[in-house]
Amino acid sequence: MNSVWWASEDFWRKMAVWLTAVMTVVLILLTFDTVKQITAGSERVPAYSAINHRIYYRFDSSRNMQVPVIGDSAPLFGTSLSEEDAEALVSKGKLTTQAKNCMNCHTLLGNGAYYAPDLTKAWLDPAWGSEAAREQLMVNFLLDPHTNARGYGTGRKMPNLGITEEEAHGVVAFLKWMSTIDTNGFPRNFTPISQEGDR
């Protein structure tokens, strides 16, 4: 029974208790760090007022991927919003995407279903045709996806989800804001809408 100290049951029991306690502390610290990094206004997740600016993509050769750039002033729907108002509008859009369960068909930041296109960069989808007309086209599409069906050759149609005009504005703000997030190149092979004189 007189085995060496490191082979005793008692030693390993204490070790397990200590490890669990230490790792719990590490987990708590990492959680705080993650929350800091995913909060709007951090380096990777821009502040909500980014919707007052033009969003475009620039190829970063050191990272070998497209990264979002927040450019000159280009207020959404022609109105520059304060940080609080921008947050309220984006939140309205986010809550609408949750209430209407867009993830049932779409992916947002990679989460969701694969029936319909990923919405992470929908704001910069070249299929909207024109940079200037896009915000109104998006609102029209959300209010009446049947008449304004886009198709992409799949024949799949988005149902009319009974979104109000106010909610549609929020969703477009949410999608514009989401396109500013540096997603490490996700989705891959993404080509942003051509924008006159990218700056």
Ligand code: HEC
């Ligand atoms: C039942 C499935 C379904 C649900 C739920 C759904 N969509 Fe769609 N959506 C589609 C399909 C299919 C398309 C592609 C066909 C089209 O664009 O006409 C699409 C296209 C889109 C596009 C255009 C994408 C692009 O990159 O140009 C946007 C934006 C969009 N949906 C937003 C939403 C939002 C916001 C919600 C939730 C409020 C939502 N969708 C819920 C099926 C769905």
